[in-house]
Amino acid sequence: MNFLRKILFPFSAVYWFITSVRNFFFNTGVFKSYTFPLPVIAVGNLSTGGTGKTPQTEYLIRLLSPLYNVAVLSRGYKRKSKGFVLASANSNAQTLGDEPYQFYSKFPNIRVAVDANRKNGIEQLLSLSPKPDVILLDDAYQHRRVKAGLYIVLTAFGDLYANDYILPAGNLRESKSGAKRAGVIVVTKCPPNLSARKQKLIADKLSPALNQKVYFTTIAYDDAVYSETESVDILTLSDTPKVLVAGIAKPQPFFDHLMEPGDDCMEYPDHHDFTDVEVEELNKISLARIIITTEKDYMRLKGKLPANRLYYLPIKSEFIINGNDFDNTILNYVGQSTGNS
Template sequence: MNVLRKILFPFAILYGFITTIRNFLFDKGILKSTSFDIPVIAVGNLSVGGTGKTPQIEYLIRLLSDKYKIATLSRGYKRKSEGFVLADSTSNAEILGDEPFQFYQKFPNIQVAVDANRTNGIIQLLSQTTKPEIILLDDAYQHRKVKAGFYILLTAFDDLYSDDFMLPTGNLRESRSGAKRANIVVVTKCPKNLSDEKQQGIRLKLKLKYGQQIFFTFIDYEDTVYGSQDERVEVKDVKSEAKLLLAGIAKPKPFFDFLKNEKDECLTFPDHHHFSENDLNEIQRKAQNKKIITTEKDYVRLKDAGVISKLYYLPIKSTFINYQQNFDTTVLEYVKRQFV
């Protein structure tokens, strides 16, 4: 914790008090929450960014989309549009935001929408000619005006909410007690070989309430990087050559560590960064005609920002260390109960 954050400790206490009162008012029904007649699954975190929401949403899409009509609803962070937008062939990352546009490109059989007002967004989705049967709310754990039927709370292995503190001293958006709303807690970005003993230690540390389930996942990288016109290069070949690694995500270190060698240069931008012409020129200058490898989220912004040669992205996915079938069964049983 740096000095400035320590100085701001009184504001963290005040912010924690305000969010606690807000949650109390929603819990008691004094502030209104709207519920809906279809399954609504909210995925989010207590902290600010970096827990792996996007691969978790994509996991749920893969789990559910073969059986049900799925829609994702996101805020569309840093998009240049306003209000409710339903993705179509004219959409891009500036209109939808990078993560929703990534969903739209990867999963053409689902509906992708953005709206800062999640209640209105769900109402608009249900007014479409083709109505979704399930709505996945992206980063909506604190959006209490919607009462989701099922909550999945993410916390990163190296930044557990139990070790954190309220903003601005820490990174928590609300107090640790907010975890009690979760049906499932997923500890993300774990080491692949996390032992049963260490998993049990984290269970005890998070102090889950009776009935809450906990699962452990790691970020799994694909064996191939992808470019335009379906160009593909094996990761083992990319790792050995000199290249520029580029990331505009909350926590880029694991991405860099997975790909880099001593000949590489790493270029970092803020999360959800909109690339300017100066940025593009800097990227090309530093690349010096070498391959540029970026994250999938950055790729959807960069490919529309301007012409960048030799640009590739490395897809990731969330993989369960164990008990994946239990997670799948819990989610599917919740969905099935809503159709009875």
């Protein structure tokens, strides 16, 4: 722990006390948690971002949507709207938030909604016709007014919650013991060749309970980048001058995957709302070069930069091993569940 974090450690003790009391009240029923008569899966983490919730949620959508009427409910981080909003043809990143808008744009066969009050959001979704068969709660691990039937907690390979501290000395939103609420632990952003020995060492460090399963995933980049009208194979871009733009929590792997000599990298804060001045700056820096951004950033930059020069690189979450077992765990829960209490 560095010097600054040592200074902040007493504040972490206060934060730990507050979050622990809150969790105790929910666990004992002093604070009421609400359940609903359908399968509810919550995807989240203990730390403050950068664990790959979006690709993991998309994995669940791909798995479940061919079989069930799926709805995704998010709070819509940094959106300009308030209350419950159901995604529609008039929606954009400002009304939904970048990640929900990405879900809506990629998966038109599902319902996507945002509401900071997840209980109200679920009630609104259940009032629709037809009702969803299963609801995915995006980034809702600490939202305990709703009790999900299955919790999936994510932790990044290079930033395990077992090695971290509570805010502000570390990046944890709550104590490491909060991971015990999860039925599934997914270690994300692993090297694709992570050995079985290292997987076991990591699993041992996370100390899963007997009822918990630990899985390991890696980020798989698409072979092409996409604009509004076309796709271009990445291999053909090695000699193409470009500007790489990322407003995500940990952008270095994205830059490393695409960067060639002479390219420029522009880094912004996570979920960054690009101003007119910044868009103009990107236009000036890029000149005639193409601009490649992350899929999440594309949702916020689309319509602000020339469509013929703006591209995004999709990513997917892929299991290194035991992917079929993970799928069966999810499908068995959804198929057998008549509720999530």
